Amino acid sequence: MSVRNLLETAGPQQFEQRLSKREMEVLRLCASGVSIVEIARxxxxxxxxxxxxxxxxxxxxxxxxxxxxxxxxxxxxLISPAG
Structure with missing residues (x-):
């Protein structure tokens, strides 16, 4: 199932409520292009x-x-597309 289909059927809030603040921050940084090593540092x-x-x-x-x-x-x- 694609991300778009998943969000249309359930909505993003349903999934985000299951994430801790740290998990959400790690995802935001990773999606923004920050490496695991840099996030750790x-x-x-x-x-x-x-x-x-x-x-x-x-x-x-x-x-x-x-x-x-x-x-x-x-x-x-969670992030803005590059523009």
Whole structure:
């Protein structure tokens, strides 16, 4: 199921409520192009922790890859598309 179909049937808020604040922030930064290593450095957490938070959040949202993550982030307004 595509990101758009998923959001049309359930709405983004239903999925985002299942995410912790840290998971949401990691997704926002990843979708913006910030690397796992850089997110770990600026948040003073390990790369393993950041990677796990990203994986768990994507699983909760039903996202399979970074392209899905970017589409989700733009569609829901988590990030603005590059212009």
């Amino acid at each position: 600026i948040s003073n957490r390990s790369t393993k922790t950041i990677s796990a938070q990203k994986s768990v959040a994507m699983r909760k949202l039903g996202l399979e890859n970074d392209h899905d993550l970017f589409q989700y982030a733009v569609t829901t307004g």
